[in-house]
Amino acid sequence: MATRDEMANSFGAAAAAYEQGRPDYPVExxxxxLEPAGAHPRIVDIGAGTGKLTRVVAELVAGAGAEGRGAEVIAVDPDAEMLGELRRSLPSIRTLIGTAEALGLPDESVDAAVLGQAWHWVDPVAGSAEIGRVLKPGGVLGLVWNIRDESVPWVARLTEIMKGSNAEQLMADGGPEVAAPFGALTARTWQWERPMTRAALSAMVHSRSYVITAEPAERERIDGEIAGLFDEIGAVGDATVSLPYVTHAFRAVKA
Known part of the structure; x- marks a missing residue:
């Protein structure tokens, strides 16, 4: 089995699958x-990947009429392949190679820092300190995950086949932790469903770090078993099935 670091750095090998298979985040x-960030915020999306969260942030900023009045969205990721995929759909977004622990941004230069499906790869003490450095006083740190709703039997079977993830384990263990200069996290959840074709479901499976880094025999097992499951639930051809999600969101303001 791959190490944690190998999994964390594996996504660029499946950037196209990630873009196709992973969901965006609920606008709400x-x-x-971003509520505490003010009217015309400068926002950094850390671990931006292919832009799943960046896209929603940018749409919210534009929808608030803030474009051209000091608002900006910056996407940071350690993987050039992932950022390349992001730039194909979001060519106007500034991108930087970096991590939560080493952002390469000036002190107190942003109003909000958000991480989608990423904090479980971050050292919470070092990441909190670095993000705190680049946030203005009163700036907000936002963490969000889309987690499949495994109370639905076929979704639980899907997880059994493709194995759980570090993100799911983090939620099961009580959720994320942050350190100075942030206080306690406030949390909210949203439940929703995403219509998905067989191709999109397969891409989602193939975008997961366990599957990307699995040995060929293990990948063959996974592909065979998900094919059988997708047949059972009617995900055949262009037919769609609804994949239920719970979005877990957390925020804390810089002290």
């Missing part, structure tokens, strides 16, 4: 994350 959840 992202708006809640």
């Amino acid at each position: 959840a992202v708006a809640w994350l």
